[in-house]
Amino acid sequence: MEQKVYSVTQLNKFIKMVFEKNTVLFNLSIRGEITNFKAHYTGHLYFTLKDETSSIKCVMFKSFASNLKFNISDGMKVVVTGQVAVYEANGTYQIYCKEIAPEGLGELYLKYEQLKKKLESEGIFDESHKKKIPFMPGRVGVITSRTGAVVRDIINVSTRRFDKVNLLIYPAATQGVDVPRTVINGIETFNRLKNVDVIIIARGGGSFEDLFGFNDENLARSIYNSEIPIISAVGHETDFTICDFASDLRAPTPSAAAELVYPQMSEIVSKLNMLKHRNNQAILNYIALKKQNLERLKASKLERLPLNMITNGRMAIDLKLKKAEALVKSKVQKEKISTVNLISKLDALSPLKTLTRGYIVAEDKSGKIISKKEDAKVGDEVTLIVTDGKIKADVKEVI
Amino acid sequence: MEELSFEESMKQLEEIVTNLERGNLSLEDAISTFEKGIKLSKVANEKLEKAEKKINILCEGENGELKEEIFTTNEE
Incomplete structure (x- = not known):
């Protein structure tokens, strides 16, 4: 019996179908190290995931890539979640990633996601609750570390734009377990003293773990309850913390926060x-x-x-x-x-x-207004118009 | 009017000027609107001129009381 001959397209279509029918390949998580990372201008991410002995191509489409909370780079150990499927055009199979999480931070991420979901459902992040940030505020409260680049950046950027800035700094921990307590103290102190018009919570860039102190439930509630509007400027543009979501405005960086409150003079x-x-x-x-x-x-x-x-x-x-x-x-x-x-x-x-x-307008008999001395002669009868009536008068002298 | 914030005085000034520019007020109203515009720009100007540069830090004293001190960075 003669063996049936298929076209390449038919074969790849068939393999694709086999993959698609498989429930394991449909949704799974794979641990590995990122190599050959490329961020395409279209917004899609391409990379290879490898371990000691093997590798597999991965793609993350823009719609998923935009949800990433950290920057991907070569050498990073991660857990990707997605579907393994066949790319028909060249007969390769690859992982179509939906999520990427740094390895080892899995637990923290889970905590973060759970807290975010909880507070979101309670309305802590609701747009309708967000307060307006005053334009050119009288005084700005800055909750941040009293040392380091962040406080200096804020001072430099704001004074460059507006030379008469009025800043009140509240020193707080920006890393470690003391972050929530000290930042909450700052928020409550400013709310009690009512001596600032807007508060900036600022911290420089750092890893997900470094910023984790700002992913705190009590801190989120304190921000929500603050009567003074709060701008959160924690980490870099790509870092999102619970503190950012709960605040009235998120600034991508501490310097940007200074620009948001102080206009160019x-x-x-x-x-x-x-x-x-x-x-x-x-x-x-x-x-x-x-x-x-x-x-x-x-x-x-x-x-x-x-x-x-x-x-x-x-x-x-x-x-x-x-x-x-x-x-x-x-x-x-x-x-x-x-x-x-x-x-x-x-x-x-x-x-x-x-x-x-009170003005007086004088006019002659014909009703012509007398504006120059030539207009009047001795003996003329003139009418003086005042606000509530008229006065008849004779010209006695023209000087 | 002096209690207005800078933001509020600028906003009111803008509204007043726009209203005046429409040209459908009575003569008396037009003049008083113009007057108000001048007062508002004076208020805004004063706010700008009265502002003073101040960079302080809130510190806790020995007895736990809060006090403001002039902020200096160690690097300076």
Whole structure:
């Protein structure tokens, strides 16, 4: 009997199917050492897992790789969990990893995951509970080690951005069993003294074990209960601790935390100046618009309505506009003269006060406003308009 | 108004200016809005100028009482 001949594709398809049907290969954990690690630009991770005598190719797709809590590197001893399957295109089989855990830290990881799940289900990490971080706070509390680079980084970065920083440092342990107790003390002390507007909990980078003190249930609850907003800056960008999840904001690094609370001074000053300018411009534009409306009204047929109705209204508007315009213009002028004393000078010349201080407008018999001495002659009868009525008067002298 | 935080005074100033820019206020309201804008920018300016650089550390004294000291690093 002649043996059946298969194509390569058929064979690989068949082997793939055999693998897929196997319940052991479908989900298993394998211990080994990482070699030939490559992080592809697509976000997928490729590496080989080996022991003393054997090796197997592994791939971790981006969707799973993004959940990794530590950086993978060659020589790392790990336990990977996933499915063994066949890549049909070249007939190789490999592990499609779903999880990678450092060997030996398994127990700590389990503790971390369990605590995270528990607190999550209680709502300790809920977005709705998170407090807003104040922008340019009056005073910032920093809970960190009093020695080392972290406290200096925070001081350097914040003072570079904003030269008048106000920091209050609370010294705490950032490694070992004392971490939860001392950090909680800091949070509670600041909440009792109410002497800071925001708290930064900071610690530099370290291994998962180094940072483990920040994976503490009581610490998470203390952060949750704090009335003062808390920024967590524990470890590097890739490290996530329970402290980060419970805080109101997570900063990728301690320096980044300093940048989050202190704005760039120059940006603030220019924003304030821009608002001042807009305020001045808006009132000038407003006055110009009102003037334009008045001109349009004058030009319209309304002019022929009963005379006193028109003139009374017009004079009232004219008077108000002229006063307002003159006052506002003088304000803006003053600002140009002295930017240093800008505000106090403007304030002294309050148009409200001046508006009520009382102006008198004089007009001749024909209703023409007298603005120059040439407009009036001795013996002329003039009308003086004040805020609540008119006064008839004779010109006695033109000086 | 002086009790406003810097953040709040900037926010109110921005709102006021935007409102004034719409141009649909009465003349009296426009002037008083403009006035308020000037006061708010004064408040914000004062907050910036009054700020002082201070870096302290909270220490526990012999009797357990808390006190603030000027922070110095050993490296300095």
